[in-house]
Amino acid sequence: MSPSFMPRALALATLTLAIGTSQAAPDTQFQPAFQRFNQGMAGDKAAVDDAAEAFDKLQQAEPTSPVLMAYSGAAIAMKARTTMLPWKKMSFAEDGLAMLDKALALLTPAHDAIGQHGTPASLETRFVAASTFLAVPDFMHRGARGNALLAEVLASPLLAQAPLPFQATVWMRAGAQAAKENRVADARRFYEQVVQRGAPQAEQARAALQGLPS
Template sequence: MQHRSPIPLLIAGKLALLIALALPPIGSAQMPVAHPDLTTAVATFQRASHGDTAAIAPALRDFTALSAARPGDPLTLAYAGAATSMQARTTWLPWKKLGHAEDGLAMIDKALALLTPAHDAVSARGVPVALETKLTAAGTFLALPAMFNRGERGRRLLDEVMQHPAFRATPAPFQDSARQIAAKAAS
């Protein structure tokens, strides 16, 4: 039987490790990542917002990817913030619940600050970006406990959306969503 030295195996193993460390991780900025389309991401988000906790992580993943691919886009940032806030539903630890909610609210606040009058004219899926961004924020604000002090702002945003001249021309599912949020807020 021939005796082999373990040294070539060790060198080959270290070489493979060095190569692996030199390559960018999967999903990094250097490697292309498949981004979901907005319609698919919104459908996943809607499942999550209607109580499907298993859809929260995919919605967050999709909108985080979309927001990274579209820096400065208030709509994808608002959805990413709303999905981040929804993570509070998935943990029992109070400090994590609070952290998820606050992180999401910060993202939504930034999305609202990014809105300009031009976002009234730009549409995504037949809805002006400003309206969908504000409705996403309103829905999140109104779903939070009172201790976050976002209820009044959520009602104002919801009123802005429903009173906007372009609201009546938006697709029926968008109008239905606004009415559902208004009905929950009224109860």
């Protein structure tokens, strides 16, 4: 390595570390928002509003964080479930999807660094976007992009570096999508991976396996 290259390499490493740490919200703020987000995903309408508000505040504090922007966009899109008014449903969905597009556009190789809760920022951003794109109605034409992003996450070597609960969340989502598309063998493979690794979602995966056609 030449002497002239070393300062540039050190500067790049320092920049990567700075991006990976400066854009991460403190766990004391992120985890409650994340918990409400998951409760909203499970159908708690009040939790959806709480998550949207919490992630909006976190994202405003770190406006260039793709992870926080992705969760904020996903929470806004989820608000479409909380209203019966068609124009509000569309407004929430479109605003949330636009924010997810912006989060994806922010990603650079530097975001392969750890972001929130020990997970590479680029991986989590893509997964949150994929999950949301696959959840919106077909007429919004996001399914193909969602499947492509989910495939990128599954194939990424970064997935092995992520905590097991995140890995299992990805496998569970992939299993659900495979089951929806009648790819039973793929669905079984993803769910069995969750069980074999002893992930926190193992019981959920066992139940999903029992629901698959034999």
